[in-house]
Amino acid sequence: DHPHVVAVTDVIEHEGHPGLVLEYIQGSSLDGLLTHHGKLPIHAALGLLAQILGAIHAAHTEGIFHRDLKPANVMLQATSGGVRAVVTDFGIARLMVDRDGDTVQGDFLGTPGYMAPEQVSDPTSIDARADVYSLGALAYCMVCGRPPFLPGPSMVDTLRAAAAADFPSVLELRSDCPPAVARTIEAALAPTPDQRPADVKTLGAALFGDQPHLTE
Secondary structure: OOOOEOOEEEEEEEOOEEEEEEOOOOOEEHHHHHHHHOOOOHHHHHHHHHHHHHHHHHHHHOOEEOOOOOHHHEEEEEEOOEEEEEEOOOOOOEEOEOOOOOEOOOOOOOOOOOOOOHHHHOHHHOOHHHHHHHHHHHHHHHHHOOOOOOOOOOHHHHHHHHHOOOOOOHHHHOOOOOHHHHHHHHHHOOOOHHHOOOOHHHHHHHHOOOOHHHHO
16 A cells, blocks of 8 residues: 555456456556657656655565566556656566465566566566666666667567666766766666665665655
């Protein structure tokens, strides 16, 4: 239950199948916005990122990884105060541990170009830093107007580029981006988890260090 996570209003059964009733969000996806307008003004990108990071931090606090963060899974709703970003599609999310305290078995799920390399190499051992990686890819897309890894001839090519961190630098594509923001986005996209910000809170502190209202 978080202002920037799509709300579940009911759990139902229909013809023997369980289902969730979700809040209806009138608006467009972040993907649609980026497709039509390209890169966002830096202040707008950071404002939306603050909302998205808040949502994922709340999920992690409840022991849930999203595992499929991408522009298509963020909805934007116009409000009297501006724009509300809402994270959706927790369909492949998983709990950090199961009821017996054992690690839940993982599988290769996610969207190439936005999912961390370890989601392919060892999906049973992912932690919060996998979502940090996806948030870095999301931030890169918002600031640079394109994903860090353009679709290659095959999915394998995209995965190889991610594993090698083979993407143009943020400042190469967006010279007006504050250097600290550019460094943080690139750090989040490190192929090795240990090289990334340790968690969403650390990522937010680095992105919004000079804007305490966004950190809050």
